[in-house]
Amino acid sequence: MTQVTIGGLSTATGVKIETIRYYERAGLISRPSRTSGNYRSYTPDDVARLRFIKRTRDLGFSLEEVRALLDIAAQEDRDCCEIDVLATKHLAEVDRKIADLTALRQQLSAMITSCRGGTVADCQILGAFQQD
Amino acid sequence: MTQVTIGGLSTATGVKIETIRYYERAGLISRPSRTSGNYRSYTPDDVARLRFIKRTRDLGFSLEEVRALLDIAAQEDRDCCEIDVLATKHLAEVDRKIADLTALRQQLSAMITSCRGGTVADCQILGAFQQD
DNA sequence: TATGCACCCTGTAGCAACTACAGACTCAAG
DNA sequence: CTTGAGTCTGTAGTTGCTACAGGGTGCATA
Numbered sequence A, B: 001m002t003q004v005t006i007g008g009l010s011t012a013t014g015v016k017i018e019t020i021r022y023y024e025r026a027g028l029i030s031r032p033s034r035t036s037g038n039y040r041s042y043t044p045d046d047v048a049r050l051r052f053i054k055r056t057r058d059l060g061f062s063l064e065e066v067r068a069l070l071d072i073a074a075q076e077d078r079d080c081c082e083i084d085v086l087a088t089k090h091l092a093e094v095d096r097k098i099a100d101l102t103a104l105r106q107q108l109s110a111m112i113t114s115c116r117g118g119t120v121a122d123c124q125i126l127g128a129f130q131q132d
Numbered sequence C: 001t002a003t004g005c006a007c008c009c010t011g012t013a014g015c016a017a018c019t020a021c022a023g024a025c026t027c028a029a030g
Numbered sequence D: 001c002t003t004g005a006g007t008c009t010g011t012a013g014t015t016g017c018t019a020c021a022g023g024g025t026g027c028a029t030a
Helices: A006-013 A017-025 A044-058 A063-074 A081-113 A124-130 B006-013 B017-026 B044-058 B063-074 B081-113 B124-130
Strands: none
Touching: A006 A017, A006 A044, A017 A044, A044 A063, A063 A081, A081 B081, B006 B017, B006 B044, B017 B044, B044 B063, B063 B081
């Protein structure tokens, strides 16, 4: 049998044990069968599912979005465009974050290059924090 | 007198009332004096301090970092380079985040352009989620 | 057989940084 | 005098984990 316990699932997927149990509580993965000693026992399908979850999480999807993706993926004959919609929406969010961070980076670096040393009282950076 | 109540402070700074009270609990701002009716009453200095906090938060500093900045800013005769250090460190973090997001964006957009429609069963995007 | 030791169990509490109530009070205008 | 907006305290919820505490399990080794 290729069943694994939670530690095996953890090393197979790179998801921490505590996090796996959290996903179970959150309903992202179903409650696995148990061994005689009450250890969780996972199938290869469970491994695949958790890999999917890990990968989507790494791509920055929220657990809510992951749930939706899993939901759609479960219905094999459904139209694929719903996934495209989700992914595209997520891409737009990522683009917005990148833009925000880039603007912020710009401000921060301008602040830093304006620093000429001296005491706190006449620090250019602190001035930049306070202006409007 | 130019004292304001919490609502005034909120509109003057763009920080929500609940958040102001949270900052007070967290010790980022000191407990203000109270009116006869037990309303919080803020001075212009309080407004300036909260503006400072808001701006540094908007620049992505954590509350812990904000605390450190406020601490340094309070000692006017101290050397300014500590602030430079903090800001530079923060800039490095921002750069890392931008790099991460950009890599992620790359993957996401590759996935999306690979989609040729059809049913979920042969969806390229879902395949991308599962591979590796 | 005893005894380590690694692994697993449940349940709860904590983290950041807020946000959202509930239920009561205050204050100014009409 | 009432109405409505503003404020008060206190507590619980959010997201996505992470970290215990205090036990049980399973296997190898002395």
